[in-house]
Amino acid sequence: MGRTSDANIRLMNAALELIWEESYGAVTIDDICNRAEVKKGSFYYFYKSKADLAVAALDRMWNEEWKPTLDGIFSSSVDPLARFSAYFDWVYRAQAGLKKKHGKVLGCPLCSVGSEVSTQEQNVSAKVREVFSRKLKYYESTIRDAIAAGQIAPCDAAKKATAIAGLIEGVVAQARIMDDPEVIQSLGAQGLTLLGAKSAAVASA
């Protein structure tokens, strides 16, 4: 009983947007309240700090956005290497779309925030690590599938997944830093090379 509200959801969305557009440290609680059209008192009714909200917002991002997207792209019903190709392509198109919409390449919020707060905000940092680990699992099982299918050279799937994640995050970070989505354009070919794909198309990378 009592009145209901979606202010907490508006706060999570506003926080994620602002942190993605600027950075964790540059965004104030007042900024978030303004964007969400929520008053300070309500903010503190739902969350006890910016870090607390950030953790909730990252959790929501994973459940509402990332998990569904990854479940679609990394579906077991799709050919293993084709999953990676589709994902590389999705990453590129997503960043190019952000540039068109926001006027800037925004990169990966998880990596930006994680790198920014890792030595500072323990709770935020733990949530980033959790989401990161979940994402790695998609890469890892797809690598195992690709090995089983004889599409790539046998390797340590966990290490290869880390390397693939590194390549993606690093290239996307460069795109943000350079504010140029075209940096990501050749990610697909480079990614297949790193995977050790046996396809002929890779030679042209």
Place this chain on the structure above:
Amino acid sequence: MGRTSDANIRLMNAALELIWEESYGAVTIDDICNRAEVKKGSFYYFYKSKADLAVAALDRMWNEEWKPTLDGIFSSSVDPLARFSAYFDWVYRAQAGLKKKHGKVLGCPLCSVGSEVSTQEQNVSAKVREVFSRKLKYYESTIRDAIAAGQIAPCDAAKKATAIAGLIEGVVAQARIMDDPEVIQSLGAQGLTLLGAKSAAVASA
């Protein structure tokens, strides 16, 4: 005439240290002054803002630290692939050393700061891009040398350099986020695979 001072250098060093340990946004001018043992009045005598100091500090970092190190590792007198191997190894050891000394993996300050401020601080961002571009040139010419030596498959050197930089930065960022230098341990093998090295040792990656 008049007295001389190294307060500006102490300020640059303190700024770089603090920003590396925490983040650009988390560090205040007072923090920097305290670490450098310099009073506010002197700070504003030398620099007009935190961004102004950050630009100077990054410039100094490049000239005093990075350029000499890279000139040594990427010396033309060394075998091309061996340069990369030595560099991958240096990256790993540097981060493992930071973990021992600071208790935390600190990652790459250029990438962390660049990613954090790219949509905010224009001047800092421009300096980050400049240093980044300089670093890419080492990779690029080494890739060309490796192709000429027949050590790696022919490819677009600029694109490959971007990919290599991405892999390194991404893996190092993961190491910072996870606070675990071991994430970087297999960078060497993965890097050689991404380069398209023809050596047999790569197969075990």
Place this chain on the structure above:
DNA sequence: CCTTGACTAGACTAAACAGTCAACTATTCA
């Protein structure tokens, strides 16, 4: 040795910021 100018000291202001609180309002359910 003293003048000039580079540098230092630290108190000060104003703004931005996080966080609190008590009174108020709307909704639900009994």
Place this chain on the structure above:
DNA sequence: TGAATAGTTGACTGTTTAGTCTAGTCAAGG
């Protein structure tokens, strides 16, 4: 319908911060 509950409001406090200003200190060059 009305009591209990869930959420809202905005003014308030105290602290941290950037940035300023003036009076001073110190070292080199003449």
